[in-house]
Amino acid sequence: MAAVAAIVVFVAAYVLIASEKVHRTAVALGGAALMLLLHVTDAEKAFFSERSGIDWNVIFLLLGMMVIVSVLRRTGIFEYVAIWAAKRARGRPYRLMVMLVLITAVASALLDNVTTVLLIAPVTFLVCERLALKVVPFLMAEVMASNIGGTATLVGDPPNIIIASKGDLTFNDFLVHLAPLVVLLLAVFCGLCRILFRSAFTSDPERIAAVMALREREAITDPRLLAQGLAVLILVVAAFVLHPVLHYQPSVVALLGAGLLVAATKVTTQDALSEVEWPTLVFFAGLFVMVGSLVDTGVIGKISHAATDVTDGRLGLATMLLLWASAALSAIVDNIPYVATMSPIVADLVHQQGGGDGGHVLWWALALGADLGGNATAIGASANVVVLGIAARNGHPISFWHFTKYGIVVTITTVAIATPYLWLRYL
Template sequence: MSDWHSWAAIVVFVGAYALIISEKIHRVAVALGGAGLMLAIGATDDVSAFYSEDSGVDWNVIFLLMGMMMIVGVLKKTGMFEYLAIWSVKKAKAKPFRVMAMLVVITAVASALLDNVTTVLLIAPVTLLVCERLALPAAPFLIAEVFASNIGGTATLVGDPPNIIIASRAGLTFNDFLVHLAPLVAVLVVVLVALCRVMFRMSFVYDEDRAAEIMALEEREAIKDPRLLVQGLFVLVLVVAGFVLHPVLHYEPSIVALLGAGLLVAVSTADTSEVLSEVEWPTLAFFAGLFIMIGGLIDTGVIDEVSKALADVIGTNELGGSLTLLGASAVLSGVVDNIPYVATMAPITSDLVHNMGGGGGHVMWWALALGADLGGNATAIGASANVVVLGIAERNRQPITFWQFTKYGLIVTAVTVTISLGYVWLRYFALG
């Protein structure tokens, strides 16, 4: 890492990260400015930034988000989210903590079946309406759902993008993830609910009048356009089926989402310009800038040096290596997006597994998955779902600051990663 480009890239990234944390400049402006500087200093170039699969903008993420945002935009016009908001509040007897617990569990389960970004796109509008009805601050509920989405997504191959990368490199199946990670995730969701009860206790203010008003409502009256609702749900089911059948169809989630959005706009009466206005364009721009900045670190060899240093520390020590990989991955995934991190670490982990005489289901792969997925909860930009929810909150005038998210994220990450370390030791070493 003697090349000055490497040190310049580090300075740009650290400076941008500091500005995002300070919130003195809007995070979108910082990300795009940082991306511009990476290009200006030659840390990356136009080919790497826009066309490289390893170090460029992840267009699959961008277009997956855009397609799902369009579908959600159409569904919002049907009154479906109002229906779900009233239904969920009535089921929870309008008790704020019960509402949060129910939304957390639903988010975790949905994130395992879909992916965590798609889930928060669907659940966030419901949450905002629930909080408006109960006169509650939306931020604690949205933050709790982000944690649930990242934890729930850890359980399956399709739940979190890093898992797809790991499965491809290690030759793992959907059932492998269920067997090895789902039991732990079930425990972590219960732990998260308990943590939410403590962390957000000041937000659970029960308003009897508001509760009585909602309990008296008939949720079916919230549906404004039944025909559009049927069309939207039909397309959503097709999209979800496309996600689940990825191993068979071999269509990337981004293609499935765009096909679904195009089909829904084509067969419905929804106005195209109105649908496009529902897309969180600033969030997509932030992702693009962030990908280019991280690409600069990849192209200059910074991330590769960090990964190799980690590999040198691990050596052939399975227990120490697994625990180190899990902990280090959690820390690094809280700073850089976990997708490029896992893409960089996957081949190194493969070499480590080979040196230890292991195969596809080796403990090192599960350590990498747990660290990368759970570490994404640590900061506001640690995972894609975090950034998406912050964008939705800001658009709905319920802004969540970097530190407001991160002060809770560090607690959740510390607890869940500690439990995961114990799980790895117990399952793969103590019990053989």
């Protein structure tokens, strides 16, 4: 009965989120409350379980980075970067989108996807405002690029960290096996952007001329605060990259950086917290409780086991099924609990195959399916939810279906390209 209740509540919440008749934060809170009310889960599991509870690492990583971005925004640095990017692109919308997509993808390979979109979104709003461009296509292109770019490295996407831990894989393993494919996917994605967002590539010669005449250095309003903010940001990024050595979780690093920045500068706590996306954080908390209930009741596990039973030890079939099933499921539920549930199963399959590159192809199939599948829907990946929250706050709401109709095309295309890559290289 608990499993049935979990499925009913989750499906109902998902339908409401997709219909957009009720705010997604209210839906997530209501769904989480029902899971607790019906005893599908309890406070211990919802708030403290590492396996199926609220992922506080994600919540506090977001909070810390939002505070850092809030302080940096007061320095004029985002205006500076916006003017610089617009001038380098000569004001041409498509060239500008490609530039922002590549910057986002490269940054996402070194930083967490959410951190990357938190930093790039303010720049996007400013440059689009300067050039009178539609901001929504640029935001969607960037968040999709972040999910693609994050696939390339161990630290780029949270599911990769889980996979590396379970599969005993190194940072270099991801670079060697996934980075070449990601480069190809980004090239294809840039071409897709030309087609998918072609209606956004209209320019105003007068706006372009005005931007080209600007001096980006004049945008910096507080050089001292900028120096302090950049110093803290560099320390935070370095700590992210050096996680294997320092052993500090990204959430701890982000909170320490935020605390240091507020304590060491003239920015008040109230000002620093005023621009935090609180509805987004609450939405994540509710979503984690709902998805965790599916994990606890064994729903996701049963789906995963059924998929692996079908393969019957055939590596090629297992790889393809794992790739496409992971992409489909990661479009519906957050890919972090999905990968956490699937990783022990994949570990067993790899062991049965005797390990080596032949067996490790299953790990790459899981990573590619989970990471690329996150692009399919508005709630498929954490970065998607964050960008939708930022867009709504700035008066440019992106509907669930508006995002999804583009995301599905991108997901199917990228996973389709990953299919022959895995088959030809490993099978």
